[in-house]
Amino acid sequence: MMDLSFILNELGEDRDNYYNAVSPPIIQSSNFIFNTIAEMRNAMSSEFDNNLYSRGQNPTLNILRKKLAALDGAEDALLFSSGIAAISVPLLTLLTSGDHIIAIENPYSWTAKLFNDFLPKFGITTTFINGCDFHNFEKALQSQTRLIYLESPNSYSYEIQDIKSIADLAREKGIITIIDNSYSTPIFQQPIAMGIDLVAQSATKYIGGHSDVMAGVLTGSKAIIKKIFEHEFMNLGPALSPNSAWLLLRGLRTLPLRLQRSFESTEIIIKWLNHHPAVKEVIWPFNADFPQLELAHQQMQGCGGLFSFILKDSSFAKIEQFCDRLSHISIAVSWGGYESLVLPVIASITNQQYDSHNKQHQLIRMYIGLEDPDYLIKDIQQAFAHIL
Secondary structure, X not given: OOOXXXXXXXXXXXXXXXXXOOOOOOOOOOEOOOOOHHHHHHHHHOHHHOOOEOOOOOHHHHHHHHHHHHHHOOXXXXXXXXXXXXXXXXXXXXOOOOOEXXXXXXXXXXXXXXXXXXXXXXXXXXXXXXXXXXXXXXHHOOOOEEEEEEEOOOOOOOOOOOHXXXXXXXHHHOOEEEEEOOOOHHHHOOOHHHOOOEEEEEOOOOOOOOOOOOOEEEEEOHHHHHHHHHHHHHHHOOOOOHHHHHHHHHHHHOHHHHHHHHHHHHHHHHHHHHOOOOEEEEEOOOOOOOOOHHHHHHHXXXXXXXXXXXXXXXXXHHHHHHHHHOOOOEEOOOOOOOOOEEEEHHHHOOOOOOOOOOHHHHOEEEEOOOOOHHHHHHHHHHHHHOOO
């Protein structure tokens, strides 16, 4: 594999072509000119490999594309205008009416809508399983199973799947595998090295890192990526803008540093939360009592700054009061930026819908950004003081 520093700082950056500028240019052009009809004909014959029209390829995007493919150890990459597009478009390309999907339960909300509401319109069905048990994948297999969808860890309760075993099973059966690797990024987890076919990420999060760009990325073999590009991608038009690609290039420069800072700060804060009288449980893949801790360490080189916890008094009112009292940790969706965030499950349900016996309803998700951990602990402590 290429050296990480080379990928982040040099790969794809032909500075001789743009005045030796340290930062690559934003080629903010929708269209590209050719000197001859023969040149244009050649570009039109393979738009995947040429700059013809920025709905397809663009020089700024191609720099980013090379870097993201290399980070995943993949042959190629495709860039999208959102993370969910990087999941939806490939499935529309690779599946047809009558096909069956095996998916982990409790995926990202819009992924769940894709499986439950959108794909059934095309005669594509999904079986949701508890992905923590490898045997559930074997039991869910059908003659029409064409794809296995993973999300390891997921982004609320952090269930982990045995990636290599599932990839081996799928390959034996001729089934395509795709994983959402947004939680770990290729810095902390390498699914393609474990045999996964396609890796999707919400680049909005850690890749961008500054909460100012929306994007998705898909990596895999050149053959599959090209097939997706030449069909549903070009027809549906979920292209990423050159300006957004440049923001992601900027974010990549500091990705390992930001991830490590968030990881280390999260460790400090979780050790403190584990012993706080207001806290019943902390859920984080690298926490000592996490039920899949051994598998987490086998598959992940580090752990992100996203975790969840449950209050001892986990009434609807107490959860809401705690979150409202935070002064420096903001209430918002997403994660991966410089700022720390909180998002309780109750934000998406009413008091009447709240089930005090449903553990999922009790979860308070927190993301630790780049602030000093002691600064954040003080904020959490003062919020706890209002509910004890």
